Amino acid sequence: MEIEYVHNKKKNKKFYLKLGLFFAFVGIFSLIIYTSFYGGFGFTGSVVSESSLVGNSEQKTIDLNAELTSPELDLSGFFEKVEISGGGESYLEIGDQKFYLGNSNGNYIILNDYDGQIAFDGKILSNLKGRASEIIINGISMSSQSKDTSKVNLQSPFNYKLLELGNQVQIKKVSYTASGKVNLDNGKNEISITDEQITMGGFKGHIKSANENIILSGKIQSLDISGETKIHVDV
Amino acid sequence: MKEEENFIRVRSSRKVYFPVYLMILILVFTIGFAKFNGKEVSNLALRLVVFFSAACIAVTEIHRLANYYEINSGSLVTSKGIFSKTTRRVDLISVSDADSDQNVWQRLLNYGDVNVRLFSKESTVLVKNINNPSGFVDFLEGKMAEKKGTKNS
Structure with a gap:
């Protein structure tokens, strides 16, 4: 009886091992299919950037100036400067202190050398979490005297009027349905789009978001527009 | 022998491990197919495939060498x-x-x-x-x- 029990236990262990292996295979296969053929995590227009993802300096790029309806962006990395103007029922945590942003709709926040996450769409700043070397709120510096950087955390989303990210913001890929204008190569090519799918790859530059529009100024490695207009630019 | x-x-x-080798082949082929068609393969997926393949080959070889x-x-x-x-x-x-x-x-x-x-x-x-x-x-x-x-x- 005991031998039979041990034998069955060993058999069950082998079965579960094989099952686990199969599920791991299915999981990885699904991940490849989803991220490669269905746009992966950039499908809804959100994208996470990485600080060195645009590649080396020899990568070919083309100048871009675009004013489009704003996507949902979720960025992480290093930003030389972040400027936010707005207000709402939220607190901004800086180190151990909390600053209430609901007393005015015209709060002006500057973060210098910000390293962290920032997520926003056309009007709401939903996530701001990281560290900055200098934090200025309404003209008053709130930075730590004892540390090089201070922790910054937005407790809850709030409405902004203006959001600027500079100078060398990098976005690996963003794809979403947009309307607006795209200027390539210093105005040599101007494209107007209306509710068309735009995919930009390897963006590096300055971002400004206001009035539910986003202004991108910088360089890109690839551009794809599909809809009434079909354009593909691969530098 | x-x-x-x-x-x-x-x-x-090694024929016993044919299903394992087939899974590895499918994953590698899928990545190759995606790259060939100009699709982007996420770093996470690539690393998981490499890890999965290496781990499977290592485990099957060790398992095989354990008995004679x-x-x-x-x-x-x-x-x-x-x-x-x-x-x-x-x-x-x-x-x-x-x-x-x-x-x-x-x-x-x-x-x-x-x-x-x-x-x-x-x-x-x-x-x-x-x-x-x-x-x-x-x-x-x-x-x-x-x-x-x-x-x-």
Whole structure:
């Protein structure tokens, strides 16, 4: 009886091992299919950037100036400067202190050398979490005297009027349905789009978001527009 | 299968791990297909495929190397384990008969199990998943006949 029990236990262990292996295979296969053929995590227009993802300096790029309806962006990395103007029922945590942003709709926040996450769409700043070397709120510096950087955390989303990210913001890929204008190569090519799918790859530059529009100024490695207009630019 | 005149040593066939190799092949092919079509492959997916493939190959090879079966002029030897080894020697005189066991899939790929029965009827030595099991049985029976012939003379 005991031998039979041990034998069955060993058999069950082998079965579960094989099952686990199969599920791991299915999981990885699904991940490849989803991220490669269905746009992966950039499908809804959100994208996470990485600080060195645009590649080396020899990568070919083309100048871009675009004013489009704003996507949902979720960025992480290093930003030389972040400027936010707005207000709402939220607190901004800086180190151990909390600053209430609901007393005015015209709060002006500057973060210098910000390293962290920032997520926003056309009007709401939903996530701001990281560290900055200098934090200025309404003209008053709130930075730590004892540390090089201070922790910054937005407790809850709030409405902004203006959001600027500079100078060398990098976005690996963003794809979403947009309307607006795209200027390539210093105005040599101007494209107007209306509710068309735009995919930009390897963006590096300055971002400004206001009035539910986003202004991108910088360089890109690839551009794809599909809809009434079909354009593909691969530098 | 190492075969000399008086000696044969076999390990588990790699054909047993065909489903594992197939999974690795499918993953690699899918990534290749995506790259060929200009699609982007996420770093996470790529790393997982590399890790999965390396881990599967390592585990299957270790599993395979853990066991071996040997027929020499006097005995049938089974060895299991890598760090702690269990070796069993069965004198060919005590072997009554042997048969090979293959399902359809195993017949197609020419591998299977060999059951070596002993006169004591208390145990059967199971030689699992080896290439050309009928060849192994033939060799075993040859050695058994040789041993009996030597004993009688």
